[in-house]
Amino acid sequence: MILKATDLSKSFPIENMESQKILSNIQLTIEKGEFVSIMGASGSGKSTLLYTISGMTKPTSGVVEFSGEQLNSLSEDHLTDLRLNKMGFVFQQANLLKNFNLRDNIVLSGYLRKMEPQKTIDKRADTLMKQTGVDHLASKDITQASGGQLQRVSICRALINNPEIIFCDEPTGALNSKSASEIMTLFNEINQTGTTILLVTHDAKVASKTERILFMSDGEIISEKYLGKLAVDSTPRDREKQVSEWLEILGF
Numbered sequence: 001m002i003l004k005a006t007d008l009s010k011s012f013p014i015e016n017m018e019s020q021k022i023l024s025n026i027q028l029t030i031e032k033g034e035f036v037s038i039m040g041a042s043g044s045g046k047s048t049l050l051y052t053i054s055g056m057t058k059p060t061s062g063v064v065e066f067s068g069e070q071l072n073s074l075s076e077d078h079l080t081d082l083r084l085n086k087m088g089f090v091f092q093q094a095n096l097l098k099n100f101n102l103r104d105n106i107v108l109s110g111y112l113r114k115m116e117p118q119k120t121i122d123k124r125a126d127t128l129m130k131q132t133g134v135d136h137l138a139s140k141d142i143t144q145a146s147g148g149q150l151q152r153v154s155i156c157r158a159l160i161n162n163p164e165i166i167f168c169d170e171p172t173g174a175l176n177s178k179s180a181s182e183i184m185t186l187f188n189e190i191n192q193t194g195t196t197i198l199l200v201t202h203d204a205k206v207a208s209k210t211e212r213i214l215f216m217s218d219g220e221i222i223s224e225k226y227l228g229k230l231a232v233d234s235t236p237r238d239r240e241k242q243v244s245e246w247l248e249i250l251g252f
């Protein structure tokens with residue numbers, strides 16, 4: 001087990017009203033090396049769940065255990081360290097810094113850790129950029145690359161410190177279907193090296209390439225389904241059809 005949430009609830013205070021419960025008694029266990037997706041209608045609490053279990057926001061009640069530590073017992077500094085050293089994040093928009101070239105965007109959080117020589121980090125950035133097919137863009141800035149290329153760069157950035165897990169919030173949401181498909185192939189390759197991935201998506205095709213799907217509705221996980229790891233010889237169309245059927249049954 002790498003990540004476990006027990007009785008996790010999250011409410012946001014609303015002015016002059018009783019606070020609104022966004023996550024309700026979530027129970028969730030992610031095993032090391034899993035590739036899990038989260039689906040659900042807009043507003044069902046997917047992003048809130050992702051941010052709460054990664055320690056970016058505090059739960060109202062409940063416990064999150066990550067890699068042997070209880071997040072709620074950690075200081076802000078310790079949490080920041082944990083996120084920097086063991087977690088990677090990929091969002092819908094690449095969120096890269098515009099005054100740095102793409103390679104610098106990748107190495108920055110490696111330099112920040114001050115745990116390895118910069119040369120080691122540079123070398124890893126070059127390897128990652130090669131693996132993800134953006135090595136030719138190293139010295140370009142964000143205006144000189146496509147959305148799909150920028151998302152590859154943000155994946156390199158998420159991987160620069162060899163995280164144990166990467167959290168992705170609709171990482172293909174802003175991409176066309178060809179780029180989305182390529183990014184999912186990349187995530188599968190990353191997952192095969194042992195990195196755990198938790199990914200939020202609206203897209204049945206994207207979810208069909210993950211190993212297990214959690215379905216959320218009104219702040220609760222109402223169902224979960226296993227597809228198994230995506231094998232090289234599997235037929236993605238069958239998996240996609242399966243996911244569409246589940247979505248229909250669940251009334252999504």
Ligand SMILES: Nc1ncnc2c1ncn2[C@@H]1O[C@H](COP(=O)(O)OP(=O)(O)OP(=O)(O)O)[C@@H](O)[C@H]1O
Nearest residue numbers: 012013022040041042043044045046047048049202
């Ligand atoms: N910081 C906040 N303060 C108050 N309410 C919030 C806050 N963040 C989220 N919410 C509310 O929590 C609910 C769930 O939001 P969340 O962003 O988790 O949904 P989501 O499933 O990720 O939706 P989408 O698919 O549109 O991204 C929404 O009703 C939202 O308005």
Ligand SMILES: [Mg+2]
Nearest residue numbers: 046047048169
């Ligand atoms: Mg969201």
